[in-house]
Each structure stands twice: as structure tokens, then as C-alpha cells.
Amino acid sequence: MAACRASVHHDVVPSGTTDIRKALTMTNALRVADVQKVYGGKRGSTTRALDGVSFDVDRGEFVAIMGPSGSGKTTLLNCIATIDRPTSGVVSVGGVDVTKMRSRDLAKFRREQLGFVFQDSNLLDTLTCRENVALPLSIARVPVPQIDQRIEAMARALGVSEVLDKFPYQVSGGQKQRVAACRAMVGNPTLVLADEPTGALDSKNSKLLLERFDALNKQLNSTIIMVTHDSFAASYCQRVLFIRDGRIFTELRHGNQSRKEFFSQIMGVVATIGGGMDDAL
């Protein structure tokens, strides 16, 4: 097992710094440095959901986060997604320390820098699939001809071209989830955050989505962070971070081994770490 990379604080770039310093961190899509998250307090009981989590994600990496129920995965993803603020520590996306960002800037930041894929696709039922995918581009005021081009290209890449003009209730669960992935990735965000994206899919559709993620990661250099309980899903990633009791327990790298070999390695750690992982298998 590879050791986790040590956290370094000095080169985390706070928001509003110069382009030169940003350029220094161009290969770094995400830095999580000594992040703590404590819920509760003020005389009530407290829960330390994250206890000094540190790791880096390079641009173009496809990383899974695994861990038993209650280990802190959602809390970590919410801190990266700027939905929640850490109690202490730094979360830096594309070289910008998001923990220092003012609340009024966060919505814009999320829109422009992050793409989200949830367990249930969260598509808007009153819009067609095409209109759902167009949303982030329309909000970003991308010119209409470009919007059409980008939607067509992304739909082709995710295998949903034929359902673009249908409404979400007219398409299958697997297609819905791939349309949701289209919407998350069409704006080419710095980070795609996927929370149990295969959780509601059967094995055929899980495989299809993961293969498309893998292809997009390789072709577009997309950076994808995926929380999953499923070792099979994690085996598509280049790296798996295991979290237990709010701390990084260990990490595995895919390296040159086959996906099958990586899957067995992941299963080995899951067996060690225990606690309700791989429920989906």
C-alpha cells in the first residue's frame, strides 16, 4: 500500500492571490490540508466527523473515497463542495482556498468550478434532458451555437444522444444518470464530485457509467472524485482513499495492474476496514 502524501500548508494559495502563484499549482486540482470538522458543541455533545484529513488530487485524476458508514465521507465531500465549512484546515480547489471564500461568492464558485453527480440523478422533471444539460452553460452565458455543440459532444461521449429530447420520466434510470453526468461535465469544471453515482443502478448500468467516466477522464483530463461503497466502482479509479473514523486510513493506487487485480486489492482493504462497505455488491 502506498503511503498517503504528506500535507503541506505553505503552498496553499488563498483566494485572491496573483496569477503567478496560481500557475505554480496548475497541476493541483484539489488540496485538503489537515481538515477537521466537529459537529455540535456549545454545551451539547460533539462529533468529530473529520480528524485531520490531508490529501492532494492532481488535475486529471479519477479518485474514489471509500469508508464504513459514518466514517466521514459525506462530510468530506460537503467540505470540498463548499456546502459545509470545515472547523479548521484548508480546502483548496484549483489553487483557491475555498474555506476563506465569502458566502456570496460560493454559489458562483460552485457553478463555475464544480460539477455534481448524485445517487439519484436530480434532473429537473419539467425540462427535457437537453435542457437539463444546457442549464450550466446557459447560466454561464455560453453562446447558443456553442451550447448545442457541447451538449451533442458530451451526450455522444456518455451514450445518451438519442434521449436528449425526452423528459427525464421517459428515460431509464441508467440513461438518467448518464444525462446527469453530462450536465455535471459539460461545463468542463475543475472538479467533478460524484456521491454514490452507481448506488441506484444495476450492474450493467453501473459498468456503463463507470466506463464513460473512465473514458472522459482519459480523453478530457477531467478530475473526478467519487464517494462509493462499491469496490467494483472504485476499481475504475486511479486511486482509492480509505477513510475511517474521520481519518485517512490508507490509499491504494491502480498503477499498472489490471482492474481485476486492483479490485482484489480494494476488497482486501474493505475486509480489513469493515463496517458496512460494499453493501451494494
Ligand SMILES: Nc1ncnc2c1ncn2[C@@H]1O[C@H](COP(=O)(O)OP(=O)(O)OP(=O)(O)O)[C@@H](O)[C@H]1O
Ligand atoms: N449535521 C450533523 N450533525 C451532527 N453530526 C453529524 C452531522 N452530519 C454527520 N454527522 C456525524 O458525523 C459522522 C460522519 O458522518 P458522514 O455522514 O460524513 O459519514 P459517511 O461516511 O458519509 O456515512 P454513510 O456512508 O453512512 O453515508 C457520523 O458520526 C455522523 O453521525
